[in-house]
Amino acid sequence: MFHVIGGLFDAHELAALQAAVAALPWEDGTLTAGAMARAVKRNAQATPGPAREAVLRKVEAALLAHAGFVSAARPKGFARLMVSRYEGGQTYGTHVDEAFIGGARTDLSFTLFLSDPDRYRGGELVIEDRIEDRAFRLPAGELVLYPSDTLHRVEPVTEGVRLAVVGWVTSRVRDPARREVLFDLDAALAAAAEGDGAQALRLAKIRANLTRM
Known part of the structure; x- marks a missing residue:
């Protein structure tokens, strides 16, 4: 399941984040690529510091404070x-993310776009789906969350600069089908809470018991 999530930052916070990222020093992106991905990865990454x-x-703080992200990912932690x-x-040519990064299982991946789309050309994140490829080129401040076991690529950036934060999530709920059920339950619970309190309580019980499974 794919999720496009916005509202992580207000305009001031986003501008400050963009300025901070633009000022970072950079190094060769292949330094953190796996053996197979290294052959197709051509980008730069921020130098540790x-x-x-x-x-x-x-x-990370913005993600953990966002109800939509937490509902979709059920994060136990971030692998990186x-x-x-x-x-x-x-x-970045077609590849699949490593199953474990730093000893942490990768269940979900995300790309948080930081460059305004009119400031660069190309650079779509293309995720291969069973039926068709899905291309994402989102407004600055929005992210796409997707399963880490999918094949995906970043198309060539032919003009301008594309900046993004990418990450990998270890979920408390490993099974993607269960995560989707819980996500739907969250939405139903939020709607029920505005009306039928008894129905909301029953949905909360179902959610808690599913999470325990």
Whole structure:
């Protein structure tokens, strides 16, 4: 299941985040790629250091404070977050994310777009689905959350600069079908809470018991 999530930052917060990312130092993106991905990865990533860590802490805090992200991902933790940069034809060919990063299982991946779409060309995140490929090129401040076991790629950036934060989530609910049921239950519970209190209580019980399974 794919989720497009916005509302993580207000305009001031987003502008500050964009400025902080633009000022980061960069290194070769292949330094963190797996053996197979290394052959198709052509981008830059933010160099580890206090400035990068401050950016990633802000992003992580925003994600964990966002009800929609928490409902969709059920995060137990983040395997890794990093900042990526594409320009001058850089691309990331078709690949699948590593099953474990730093010893943590990767259940879900996300790309948080930080560049305004009118500031660059190309750079679509293309995720292969069973029926058709899905391409995402979202407004700055929005992210797409998707299963880590999917094949995906980043199309060449032919003009401008594409900045993004990418990350991998270890979910408390490993089974994607169960996560989807719980996500739907959250939506139903929110709607029921505005009207029938007894119905909301029954839905809350179902959600809690499903989470225990």
